[in-house]
Amino acid sequence: MSSIWNKVWKSTPKIDCNLCGFMTCANFSRNVVAGNVTPLACPVLTLPQFTEQIEEISKVTASRRSIPPKVAAEIPEGGVLLTKPCRDTTERVMAELRISNGLNPGDKVRFSVFDSELLCELIECIKDKFESLKCSTDLGYGRADTGELSITLLHDGRINMRRVLDKESVIQLFREIEHAIFGAMICNCCGSDFLSILTGRIEPQLAATHTVFDAGTTFSFEIDFVPAFSAKSIHEHASEQAEFLLKTIQSGLDLLDDLVDGLSNEQNTANHSLQIEQLKSKVVSSLVESDNFGSELGFLITLSCLKLIGNAMTGLIIVQEKLQGSGHEGFIQKLIRAANQGESLGEFPEDSEQAWLYAQLSRLQITRTLMNPFFSS
Numbered sequence: 001m002s003s004i005w006n007k008v009w010k011s012t013p014k015i016d017c018n019l020c021g022f023m024t025c026a027n028f029s030r031n032v033v034a035g036n037v038t039p040l041a042c043p044v045l046t047l048p049q050f051t052e053q054i055e056e057i058s059k060v061t062a063s064r065r066s067i068p069p070k071v072a073a074e075i076p077e078g079g080v081l082l083t084k085p086c087r088d089t090t091e092r093v094m095a096e097l098r099i100s101n102g103l104n105p106g107d108k109v110r111f112s113v114f115d116s117e118l119l120c121e122l123i124e125c126i127k128d129k130f131e132s133l134k135c136s137t138d139l140g141y142g143r144a145d146t147g148e149l150s151i152t153l154l155h156d157g158r159i160n161m162r163r164v165l166d167k168e169s170v171i172q173l174f175r176e177i178e179h180a181i182f183g184a185m186i187c188n189c190c191g192s193d194f195l196s197i198l199t200g201r202i203e204p205q206l207a208a209t210h211t212v213f214d215a216g217t218t219f220s221f222e223i224d225f226v227p228a229f230s231a232k233s234i235h236e237h238a239s240e241q242a243e244f245l246l247k248t249i250q251s252g253l254d255l256l257d258d259l260v261d262g263l264s265n266e267q268n269t270a271n272h273s274l275q276i277e278q279l280k281s282k283v284v285s286s287l288v289e290s291d292n293f294g295s296e297l298g299f300l301i302t303l304s305c306l307k308l309i310g311n312a313m314t315g316l317i318i319v320q321e322k323l324q325g326s327g328h329e330g331f332i333q334k335l336i337r338a339a340n341q342g343e344s345l346g347e348f349p350e351d352s353e354q355a356w357l358y359a360q361l362s363r364l365q366i367t368r369t370l371m372n373p374f375f376s377s
């Protein structure tokens with residue numbers, strides 16, 4: 001069943017423009033449900049085309065009162081709750097596992113363990129490892145199959161495996177999966193996903209204790225503070241792989257530059273988005289390799305960069321359709337120039353069509369604001 005956060009998220013604009021101060025609409029949704037902000041804190045939702053969505057969010061959040069609070073369960077060492085022979089083939093084992101999101105047993109659970117959309121996005125990056133892979137953002141559920149083996153992942157941190165060769169293979173698979181999906185973990189203190197937290201743009205009053213830095217079942221970070229969003233952090237946390245990771249980020253930025261430069265021409269924008277997805281897959285595939293264990297933070301900072309770049313591109317592609325014959329060409333060009341420099345876009349426009357374009361270009365603006373100083377600090 002779809003979670004309350006997911007229901008609210010489905011009614012947001014789903015454009016991750018950062019105008020509300022949250023990096024994603026999903027992070028915003030969780031904070032609406034938690035009562036930290038009202039739906040009207042999203043300026044895009046105040047546009048006339050979102051009137052029904054605002055009503056839907058109010059309806060969904062009103063139903064929240066009847067849900068009893070949950071507390072965190074104990075997670076055994078290594079996260080393996082049980083392994084036993086499969087019922088239909090005793091030569092193979094089944095297992096139930098749970099990923100730790102950094103909470104102590106009995107702590108109040110405020111959010112789910114994983115952001116469903118990001119979970120699906122990251123699982124998709126390792127699809128080559130399986131014969132078939134399905135993921136539903138609505139249900140917060142993923143399933144991967146290879147031969148007889150089947151793995152189910154749930155947004156509440158549970159992982160079930162069926163027909164695995166032996167217990168050692170269960171542990172190995174669990175380790176790889178946890179590495180692949182860690183970026184989608186939600187912090188219990190602020191409701192933001194881990195990749196968003198790494199950008200360093202979380203509201204200071206919400207960032208007091210990011211529980212996700214204590215998370216991890218098959219590995220741990222052992223750091224006391226949020227790393228700076230910079231190339232230097234990648235060197236600090238993944239020194240051996242830093243060259244590969246920084247080159248990957250640069251390739252993503254080159255694609256973004258290319259898209260910005262050629263926006264007025266009829267260039268193949270779908271190809272740019274595809275290439276960003278390929279870069280993300282490359283990073284996640286490397287992250288799950290045991291040779292790279294111990295360098296997780298460097299990889300996750302890189303993924304944050306690629307996610308930002310991909311989001312900026314999606315906004316630009318939407319704007320591109322309005323560059324000719326919409327009557328807003330001058331307005332768009334002016335905003336693109338400002339956004340590309342990471343400068344303020346000015347006041348949120350009253351005209352709803354311009355406001356929509358403004359929000360799309362805010363995706364480029366926040367990306368440039370964070371990425372322009374990335375290599376220099």
Ligand code: SF4
Binds near residue numbers: 016017019020044
């Ligand atoms: S302001 Fe942007 S990021 Fe925030 S909820 Fe609205 S559309 Fe989403």
